[in-house]
Amino acid sequence: MFGSVGALERAGASVHRAWALRSLRRLFPQLGDVEFEAGWFGIIGMTSDNLPRFHKLDRNVVTFSGYNGRGIAPGTVFGSALAFYVLGQVAEKDLPLPVAPVEERRFRAAREALYRAGAQLVHLTEARI
Numbered sequence: 001m002f003g004s005v006g007a008l009e010r011a012g013a014s015v016h017r018a019w020a021l022r023s024l025r026r027l028f029p030q031l032g033d034v035e036f037e038a039g040w041f042g043i044i045g046m047t048s049d050n051l052p053r054f055h056k057l058d059r060n061v062v063t064f065s066g067y068n069g070r071g072i073a074p075g076t077v078f079g080s081a082l083a084f085y086v087l088g089q090v091a092e093k094d095l096p097l098p099v100a101p102v103e104e105r106r107f108r109a110a111r112e113a114l115y116r117a118g119a120q121l122v123h124l125t126e127a128r129i
């Protein structure tokens, strides 16, 4: 399995796949000309300061989110904390994060396009030298 940033769609599909193959062959030259059997990508929830958020969306509707692509460990820890909170066994002040208001991220489409272009640019050039 090989992972990085970048969406496997439109021009990005071939750029990122070619980068992954170059990197794989450079790291493990003994593998020879292997191909990937599958590729997948997804959307990552980013926050302005790269920190997760705790939101109270409505009465009895609470959530942790915004893991900025690092959600496997914190998602597990926060999920457990949330379960104790919902059961009334942990007070709100003892949760890992304070309550934050839900905010609309400004220039979201432009930022997304910038990240996509940046990822492609890096992968176009990286692992060639």
Ligand SMILES: Cc1cc2nc3c(=O)[nH]c(=O)nc-3n(C[C@H](O)[C@H](O)[C@H](O)COP(=O)(O)OP(=O)(O)OC[C@H]3O[C@@H](n4cnc5c(N)ncnc54)[C@H](O)[C@@H]3O)c2cc1C
Pocket: 003, 040, 041, 042, 043, 044, 067, 069, 070, 071, 072, 073, 075
């Ligand atoms: C492309 C990509 C790469 C990532 N890379 C990393 C990484 O390298 N490191 C890292 O730490 N994090 C990474 N993340 C983030 C990480 O995967 C998530 O933050 C984490 O998986 C969130 O865990 P979760 O248990 O909250 O949700 P999920 O893992 O999404 O689990 C939710 C589960 O609930 C199920 N479900 C949904 N609705 C229902 C329903 N109605 N009934 C029954 N089941 C339902 C879903 O099928 C799913 O199995 C990545 C995310 C993406 C998209």
